[in-house]
Amino acid sequence: MQCPSLDDLTPVHLNECERCRKLLALQEGLRAKLRQSEGEVPIPQGFQERLKARLDRVERAPERGRLASSGWIGRAFRSFGLAACLALALLPWLTRNQSSSFRLSEALAEHHSACWALPKNSRCASDWEAWSQAHQNPEVPVPLSASAGLQEQERRICPFGDVGKGPHLLLHDPKGRQASLFVLPLAESQDRLPKRPVAYRIGTDTVALWHGPHWGFALVSPASENETLEWIQPALGSDQPWLYLAAR
């Protein structure tokens, strides 16, 4: 007699087949044993309190990326304890000379990591249509070529912070690593986007900023600054950079 897989067992078969009954009991036994033994993995002391404190900070904190202290710099400082307080006090001075485009890069890198973390079915992914209806002549919805270069995974309206005004394309680079292309309406971000591309190293990512005739762009990539700048060369001067990025 051919037995179905345990997932597809019918009551009739189960009634007739002793082996399947035993297999099922064994599987249930293993399950119970797993639940029991994993449930014994100890939770560190103070875990709930520390989580609550972190969430309280988030609840009070301003939008992500606006303040350097809520970004990767802040995270790095937080792990140093006392030195962190001192460093945080000095932060305004340390970051005094950073241009607004650097801060935008920081916000975009933060957003890139947060956005990739969200499940695909999160609501922001479906806001694309609403956005294109609200904006006149949105010339953006051109899919990336699937054959080479960066590949589009998903397109969503950015749900976080002050980068939320344009679409965000989630991409895979040719090595399968996560990258993002942000499309920002130029009128809303002109002062922060240079015409000639600049690249900043933010944490483990590179953010390259530039703009075309009507749209501003930011590519967040896991590659080095030089690689990233080289990569966007063919896309410069175009309002549809993904075509060029994808053609490589």
Next chain:
Amino acid sequence: MSIDPELRQRFDQEAVVHAEALYRFARRLADSEDQAEDLVQECFEKALRAFHQYKPGTNCKSWLFTILHNCHRMRMRSAQNRREILDPGDDPKFSLLDRLMEHEVSSEQAFFDATPSDEVRQAVGELSEALRSVVLLSDVEGLTYQEIAEVLSVPLGTVRSRLNRARTSLGQKLWKLFRERVPALAR
């Protein structure tokens, strides 16, 4: 814009209640307790910021597991292309049931009763991450195959086949430990 206190309250009721389950899963992905806790905190921070987009009525726990797993993947980016290797000692045709019957172990209950929890955890720890994640999400957390497929971004069929391999491999590892411990019972 800070977070609306009402949203935060809902978040505590619907999401934070899963914190310990997420920690236990994170502990199985990360190398240390500190890393696991850091991963959970990062996950909850992102979840809180995105909670206004969470669709009520869907499974909040599996939504959180997806965020946690994605955060983990972001951290492991460099290792992303590492190919999954099958445990060299694995026999895909191994059947725990056959061994138990061959060696006249009276019932599966007797077998599991004689298996201490730390051996089970050791066996789970020896699975490759891909197999371990599936078996923990399914058998410990009770997520459906569809939910697991979304958490791990793999096809449904992959979830099924990984789960089968994980259980077979676990059975084999537990049997090996059992034989070492109770040689008289199982030769």
